[in-house]
Ligand SMILES: Nc1ncnc2c1ncn2[C@@H]1O[C@H](COP(=O)(O)OP(=O)(O)OP(=O)(O)O)[C@@H](O)[C@H]1O
């Protein structure tokens with residue numbers, strides 16, 4: 214059973230420019246332990262795919278990182294991990310997730326990133342981290358929470374941008 218704290222630890226990071234968000238994603242990637250589920254929340258254009266792109270590249274992917282808005286799911290098989298990147302913005306009904314077969318793809322080496330997770334409620338694995346991106350003038354803010362023991366055991370320096 215996964216322990217979920219009532220007031221989960223979390224914090225707030227400020228990214229005045231995209232390069233700061235990219236640098237954070239790269240650093241965070243160096244701290245991950247798999248399996249891991251990260252829900253990426255925030256309005257259109259808030260920075261979810263920007264984070265995912267820099268994170269997936271930092272883990273060793275050299276090609277394009279497409280936004281999975283139309284296909285719902287992009288799959289990256291990398292050296293030591295696999296990343297499943299989902300975007301549920303266009304999903305009609307969360308039940309569609311049952312037919313996508315993500316449960317079959319999840320294994321001990323998987324990092325699952327989900328944009329618009331609120332559209333898949335009830336059909337997604339529980340989040341270890343929730344990253345919530347928000348507009349802050351011309352930059353972006355990130356509010357993060359660590360919901361599971363696994364997430365809470367991350368080194369604090371992963372969140373110093
Ligand atoms: N820290 C930042 N400061 C300013 N602009 C940023 C910052 N981070 C990202 N951006 C810009 O904001 C936009 C974010 O787009 P992105 O595709 O990442 O949003 P998204 O949250 O995935 O949206 P969607 O819900 O449409 O998938 C990009 O144009 C990017 O260049």
Ligand SMILES: [Mg+2]
Pocket residue numbers: 261262263280300328
């Ligand atoms: Mg996106």
